[in-house]
Structures are given as C-alpha cells and as structure tokens.
Amino acid sequence: MQITLNGQDRTIDDLPAAPTVADLITSLALKGDRIAVEQNGEIVPRSTWAASPVASGDKFEIVHFVGGGC
Known part of the structure; x- marks a missing residue:
C-alpha cells in the first residue's frame, strides 16, 4: 500500500486486507x-483508530509527544 x-x-x-489506523501504527x-x-488533514482521535480505514494514497502526519521542562 502506498501512503505519504x-x-x-x-x-x-x-x-491486512482492510487496514485501519491502528494496523498502520502497529506496522510502523x-x-x-x-x-x-x-x-x-483531519486529526484521528485515538478512540477511533481501530475503526478508521486506511486507503492507498492517504496522507498521514504522525507526531511524537516529547516531555521535558526545567
């Protein structure tokens, strides 16, 4: 499957054959x-990852939370 x-x-x-965002996260x-x-261009709430389909050509931005401070 091709994604950005x-x-x-x-x-x-x-x-899998009908992948979801949860499957993509696991694969990565x-x-x-x-x-x-x-x-x-739309935020995918964590509670919907398992039901959110992924299609070839979809564009994803995935960011990591980083903790820190003084």
Whole structure:
C-alpha cells in the first residue's frame, strides 16, 4: 500500500486486507500512547483508530509527544 507519511512517500507491505489506523501504527512499530495522528488533514482521535480505514494514497502526519521542562 502506498501512503505519504510525514511528507515522504512510503510503501507499507505488511498491512491486512482492510487496514485501519491502528494496523498502520502497529506496522510502523510506534507506541500508540505517545503519538498523535492526522489523516488527510483531519486529526484521528485515538478512540477511533481501530475503526478508521486506511486507503492507498492517504496522507498521514504522525507526531511524537516529547516531555521535558526545567
């Protein structure tokens, strides 16, 4: 499947036949509790990842939360 991830074209081969955002996160080996996902310009709430379909050509921005401070 071809997607754009953070501005770069990527081919993801290990997704199931009807992939979801949750499947994509797993395929990318990301920790779901530390990221935010935008799909085609819309924020995807974590509670809907398992029901949000992924299609070839989708554009994703995935950002990691970083803690810190003084």
